[in-house]
Amino acid sequence: MFGLIGHLTSLNHAQSVARDLGYPEYADQDLDFWCSAPPQIVDHIEVTSATGQKIEGKYVESCFLPEMLASRRIKAATRKILNAMAHAQKNGVDITALGGFSSIVFENFKLEQIKRVRNLELDFKKFTTGNTHTAYIICKQVEAGAPKHGIDLSAATVAVCGATGDIGSAVCRWLTARTGVKELLLVARNQERLSALQEELGFGQPTALEAALPQADIVVWVASMPKGVSVDLDSLKRPCLMIDGGYPKNLDTQFAHPDIHVIKGGIVEHSLDIDWHIMNIVNMDVPARQLFACFAESMLLEFEKWYTNFSWGRNQITLEKMDMIGAASRKHGFRPLLT
Known part of the structure; x- marks a missing residue:
């Protein structure tokens, strides 16, 4: 059972x-x-x-x-x-x-x-x-969601918010080894863990959230927080795919824009x-x-x-x-x- x-x-x-x-x-x-x-x-x-x-x-x-x-x-x-x-x-x-x-x-x-x-x-x-299953599903959502919304992964910049967590680090490993993304932005609060993850991957750039969002074609949210995150719609690229893997969901903004796409991550x-x-x-x-x-x-x-x-x-x-x-x-x- x-x-x-x-x-x-x-x-x-x-x-x-x-x-x-x-x-x-x-x-x-x-x-x-x-x-x-x-x-x-x-x-x-x-x-x-x-x-x-x-x-x-x-x-x-x-x-x-x-x-x-x-x-x-x-x-x-x-x-x-x-x-x-x-x-x-x-x-x-x-x-x-x-x-x-x-x-x-x-x-x-x-x-x-x-x-x-x-x-x-x-x-x-x-x-x-x-x-493990959550990380796998989020990675598959990235792989299937990107071309659906006109994003070429081989030319894409992906920001992973919560990169040093259990799910986030697994997503980063998969994106690095399996997808050939052009650039990976590693977003997390703990700088020591960020440096260790970057060294393990041999790829990716530690980046503050405010700097990462305007650069990212895809944003993967895997940091669960008691309160959601407000995102400035005008700061995002077009198109932009956002995969919200938190619970409760991190994004408290409803994106009323045809080129901003939000997937319920990890579902x-x-x-x-x-x-x-x-x-x-x-x-x-x-x-x-x-x-x-x-x-x-x-x-x-x-x-x-x-x-x-x-x-x-x-x-x-x-x-x-x-x-x-x-x-x-x-x-x-x-x-x-x-x-």
Whole structure:
């Protein structure tokens, strides 16, 4: 059985969907209440592969909210993720994906050092960040989206915002080795990590965000932040392809321009309807078929019976593992969203 650990995008979002999740008593509560709310299994899922194979899973709502980081409720945030992991393990889940901020909180606050939650010893082999599949899907969105919108990758400048993160560094490796892009702009806050990534790639130029945007034919956003990013429309090239791989989505600007194209990054569409309800509350256009690639990774691991932490640790994603999960993704009927 596979598991998904997720969270809602904001306190307002959480309050608005609490009744739909079956918890009306949560609907009018403030952030302090959500800081103390326990994880809950709120959905039971059945997925059918393109091969005909069927699997079952559970969705664990962690009750984590991004405002917990913005308001420095760090202990509450870390407790949320650990408790949700323990809840999934106690309920017999074989492999669980840490969605959205779950994996970021786990890695940034080194939660692997905390192996015991109450009376349960966490088995980290039962968890995956899902980042390998997310990175693979974003790269495929770049490869398919560029020519669709009149951009020649061999002549293109690509800016990766969040380049030193787990997903960002994997995207940079793929773009460098597999696509032949003309120029790669590496955007991140940590200069030491930027220098190390540039040295590893032997390619790419560390660049500030404000300088990168006017130069980029393609912008890949893979840095998740509690609040979105405002982008000056007039600063962008025409055409420009923007792939927003954050959750919540980083771009809070609606681009009403025919030459500015935004793709929901890291989203896949399944070839068959999935029997679940949870995607109805996260603004998917086709909730029965569309989902986050990180969630799909745990499904793929269940389909293939790869019960291991396939994606784990910072900057450990290899091209070989991206190829491996990509082949499984295609086999079982997932494809990158291109809108």
